[in-house]
Amino acid sequence: MAETKSRQSFRSKKPHKEIRFGSYVLGSTLGEGEFGKVKLGWKKDGSQPSQVAIKFIRRDSIPKGSEKESKVHREINALKRLSHPNIITLEEVLQNDKYIGIVLDYASGGELFDYILSQRYLKDSFACRLFAQLISGVHYMHSKGIVHRDLKLENLLLDKHKNIIITDFGFVNSFTSSNELMKTSCGSPCYAAPELVISNDPYEARKVDVWSCGVILYAMLAGYLPFDDDPQNPDGDNIARLYQYITTTPLTFPEYIEPMPRDLLRKVLVANPRKRVTLKEVRSHQWLSQHAPFLSVTPIEWDKNHKNSTKSSSSQHINLTNKNHNRRYSLIDTASTSKVLPLPPQTSSNHAVALPSSASSQSISEQVNFNPRENHQRSDSIQSYSSASLALQAVFDANDYRSQAIPSSSSQHSIDRLQRDSEIRKSPPTVHHSLFSTQQPHIPRSTTHTGVSSIYSSSNSLPKHPIIEESPQKNTSFQPISSFAIPKIPDLHVANSKLPGPGTRKPRPTSFHPRLYPSQDTSNQIISSSTAELTQTFGRTDSSSSATSFTNYKISDPSVDLASAEGDIITPKSPTLIVAETIVKIPTEKLDHNLHNETDIQSKENNENLAESDKRRSESSQSKRTNRYSAIIAAESVIDKFFGSSSPNEPTQIPEVARSNSRHSSVRSSSSKPSASTNPLRTKNTSAYESSKNTACNKQAQSTASKSKRFSFLSFYSSESSPLPESHSTSTPAHLPTPPAVSRRKVLETSNAVNITQNASEIEPKQDSSVIEYTSFEPKKEPSTAKKVMDFFKRRSMRIG
Numbered sequence: 117m118a119e120t121k122s123r124q125s126f127r128s129k130k131p132h133k134e135i136r137f138g139s140y141v142l143g144s145t146l147g148e149g150e151f152g153k154v155k156l157g158w159k160k161d162g163s164q165p166s167q168v169a170i171k172f173i174r175r176d177s178i179p180k181g182s183e184k185e186s187k188v189h190r191e192i193n194a195l196k197r198l199s200h201p202n203i204i205t206l207e208e209v210l211q212n213d214k215y216i217g218i219v220l221d222y223a224s225g226g227e228l229f230d231y232i233l234s235q236r237y238l239k240d241s242f243a244c245r246l247f248a249q250l251i252s253g254v255h256y257m258h259s260k261g262i263v264h265r266d267l268k269l270e271n272l273l274l275d276k277h278k279n280i281i282i283t284d285f286g287f288v289n290s291f292t293s294s295n296e297l298m299k300t301s302c303g304s305p306c307y308a309a310p311e312l313v314i315s316n317d318p319y320e321a322r323k324v325d326v327w328s329c330g331v332i333l334y335a336m337l338a339g340y341l342p343f344d345d346d347p348q349n350p351d352g353d354n355i356a357r358l359y360q361y362i363t364t365t366p367l368t369f370p371e372y373i374e375p376m377p378r379d380l381l382r383k384v385l386v387a388n389p390r391k392r393v394t395l396k397e398v399r400s401h402q403w404l405s406q407h408a409p410f411l412s413v414t415p416i417e418w419d420k421n422h423k424n425s426t427k428s429s430s431s432q433h434i435n436l437t438n439k440n441h442n443r444r445y446s447l448i449d450t451a452s453t454s455k456v457l458p459l460p461p462q463t464s465s466n467h468a469v470a471l472p473s474s475a476s477s478q479s480i481s482e483q484v485n486f487n488p489r490e491n492h493q494r495s496d497s498i499q500s501y502s503s504a505s506l507a508l509q510a511v512f513d514a515n516d517y518r519s520q521a522i523p524s525s526s527s528q529h530s531i532d533r534l535q536r537d538s539e540i541r542k543s544p545p546t547v548h549h550s551l552f553s554t555q556q557p558h559i560p561r562s563t564t565h566t567g568v569s570s571i572y573s574s575s576n577s578l579p580k581h582p583i584i585e586e587s588p589q590k591n592t593s594f595q596p597i598s599s600f601a602i603p604k605i606p607d608l609h610v611a612n613s614k615l616p617g618p619g620t621r622k623p624r625p626t627s628f629h630p631r632l633y634p635s636q637d638t639s640n641q642i643i644s645s646s647t648a649e650l651t652q653t654f655g656r657t658d659s660s661s662s663a664t665s666f667t668n669y670k671i672s673d674p675s676v677d678l679a680s681a682e683g684d685i686i687t688p689k690s691p692t693l694i695v696a697e698t699i700v701k702i703p704t705e706k707l708d709h710n711l712h713n714e715t716d717i718q719s720k721e722n723n724e725n726l727a728e729s730d731k732r733r734s735e736s737s738q739s740k741r742t743n744r745y746s747a748i749i750a751a752e753s754v755i756d757k758f759f760g761s762s763s764p765n766e767p768t769q770i771p772e773v774a775r776s777n778s779r780h781s782s783v784r785s786s787s788s789k790p791s792a793s794t795n796p797l798r799t800k801n802t803s804a805y806e807s808s809k810n811t812a813c814n815k816q817a818q819s820t821a822s823k824s825k826r827f828s829f830l831s832f833y834s835s836e837s838s839p840l841p842e843s844h845s846t847s848t849p850a851h852l853p854t855p856p857a858v859s860r861r862k863v864l865e866t867s868n869a870v871n872i873t874q875n876a877s878e879i880e881p882k883q884d885s886s887v888i889e890y891t892s893f894e895p896k897k898e899p900s901t902a903k904k905v906m907d908f909f910k911r912r913s914m915r916i917g
């Protein structure tokens with residue numbers, strides 16, 4: 117007995133092993149993507165960046181020359197070229213013999229998707245602010261000749277001040293001003309522009325991003341996705357039908373969306389890309405006029421700001437090893453003292469910012485300077501600022517400074533500012549109304565501010581052809597995306613594409629619907645009937661081409677190269693990932709297509725720890741799943757049955773689908789489709805479960821059928837039949853009117869029945885190394901069932917392409 121006790125106490129005192137990757141200590145898992153886990157990390161010595169998100173990619177999961185490898189390279193090289201406060205910052209890339217670790221800024225606010233779920237939908241002013249940031253980021257990347265092509269809520273993170281951070285650049289591609297047409301279909305079904313899905317013709321790359329931005333805006337304001345009310349396709353699972361609906365139905369809005377954003381959405385969500393507004397037109401829309409100063413910052417200015425701050429920071433006595441550290445620090449520790457920051461922005465319900473018509477946008481960047489003394493006074497509080505917040509703050513301050521002609525603030529002001537800032541940060545999170553989060557000052561709207569057009573005409577520094585501003589080729593420190601190694605393959609339009617399989621992740625609500633794939637016969641009927649109409653919509657003369665693309669519509673296989681199709685501006689070149697026995701730190705400025713070996717050797721032990729920890733986690737999660745989440749297992753079985761089973765017993769498929777479907781297990785037959793008159797959730801639930809029983813669904817799944825009804829993923833698709841207990845429901849925030857209860861696919865608001873928003877504080881690691889335990893690799897707190905289910909969706913998000 118005594119021996120047992122002493123053994124126990126020994127065990128409890130035994131320090132847990134610290135898991136490290138390079139110079140980073142690893143913490144909890146932030147999420148899981150296509151390539152694997154994303155983990156929180158921090159430097160043990162407390163140096164910057166204080167917290168990072170490390171995206172781990174198992175090297176053996178990206179075979180040489182594979183599409184996956186290209187995707188990783190695309191993402192890294194794109195991020196290296198981008199330096200904008202609303203675009204995720206690449207800190208560095210590390211690798212050892214097992215993993216590649218893409219070290220990114222940590223966006224502690226979680227996914228915008230989850231945030232909208234928690235709010236049901238966003239207030240007009242807040243959505244406007246986020247949308248302005250999104251548009252600014254997208255405009256910036258377009259100016260670099262980069263299109264994202266997979267913009268969706270799940271790829272938009274929030275920093276701690278609720279600024280948008282665009283992430284996941286795996287589908288980016290480059291274009292030139294002379295050739296912007298692309299052919300590869302990619303993106304997520306619900307966010308993909310119609311021309312991607314229903315046409316074989318090359319598409320204008322930037323317009324595709326514009327469409328996705330429109331879908332995102334709609335989802336922010338409505339709390340659900342647009343074109344979601346087709347009575348013939350209540351679940352939106354028939355994607356051909358969905359796109360037919362999109363191209364033929366006028367956009368409708370819930371009553372709580374204001375007229376101005378409606379007007380903007382009507383101009384953005386136009387099926388015909390030729391009639392769809394350009395990003396420039398979006399930026400100058402009246403609804404965004406209150407954020408005109410921010411939107412008027414040109415890409416050149418963002419770069420200048422970055423360069424200036426990098427140069428300044430290099431004179432500081434900071435031991436930094438790469439430009440990104442400088443970038444981050446530069447906003448804090450620059451040597452420039454020419455201007456002192458104006459008073460901090462305050463929270464304001466009126467977030468209109470006046471931009472004097474005489475101000476030139478050029479002056480913005482010149483005034484974006486920081487007083488190091490002031491910033492030193494910020495001490496610890498400044499550490500928590502993300503680079504996004506800081507950069508946004510800087511631009512705001514510059515605008516604010518200029519517009520208000522505030523004289524240099526005294527150091528006392530700075531101290532006051534710091535105190536106020538830290539108080540604001542201590543306060544509980546609220547929905548922010550200003551472009552610059554909680555620090556937005558109350559600045560009365562200028563009476564001379566007559567809207568965006570006047571601003572642009574007075575300070576029109578926006579390039580007519582953004583690509584000309586800074587050609588990617590000019591940037592010698594970066595490897596242009598065009599040099600990626602992409603094996604040349606035939607055009608991969610949807611007509612030739614394949615369905616996803618077990619290797620692919622499965623759906624989340626906004627990007628996927630459980631019964632997405634219509635049976636061949638059903639879709640064909642719809643396609644045939646709609647071809648003429650769509651041809652008309654897109655103004656085509658070649659009806660046969662349309663017909664072909666519709667008839668053969670399938671989801672393309674992500675394992676096949678997406679960016680190499682004819683029309684994409686990509687030059688093939690062999691990719692190489694140098695295998696090293698040790699962790700190799702790759703400063704981003706040196707990293708190009710090839711990952712070079714460098715210094716900073718990490719012991720193999722850590723590496724093993726990482727793998728071991730992964731193993732333990734999976735074992736532990738396995739047992740937890742068995743004990744506590746059998747319902748989820750049931751749901752997974754159901755989904756595997758539908759989308760991912762590689763079981764040899766899989767049902768015979770329609771030949772054409774089977775041919776193209778190496779991984780997708782089954783295509784739902786039309787007979788399994790529930791009638792629209794029945795409750796789609798209940799029906800789906802039942803039919804799905806029955807299907808699972810018919811195949812190799814395990815016994816446990818069967819025995820937990822009733823539980824699966826309670827926690828099934830299907831329950832996330834309806835508010836009417838949400839099986840969640842009342843007590844879990846979150847009421848509509850007071851400021852928001854109750855959304856109509858009619859749409860069964862109010863996916864965002866429905867999911868709000870359970871609070872699944874990730875609490876950043878739960879995953880904050882303890883910085884004191886003495887208390888960092890091995891278990892820090894595993895979250896101490898068991899995530900809620902709802903969270904698990906949502907994570908399950910995350911793992912299964914899928915795309916066209």
Ligand SMILES: Nc1ncnc2c1ncn2[C@@H]1O[C@H](COP(=O)(O)OP(=O)(O)OP(=O)(O)O)[C@@H](O)[C@H]1O
Nearest residue numbers: 146147148149150151152154169220221222223284
């Ligand atoms: N910088 C970050 N800060 C905080 N969380 C992050 C960060 N990057 C990723 N995550 C979390 O990890 C999850 C997976 O990351 P990410 O989407 O980048 O992976 P992925 O492999 O690119 O997946 P996919 O391509 O399917 O989106 C995200 O949904 C997010 O919750």
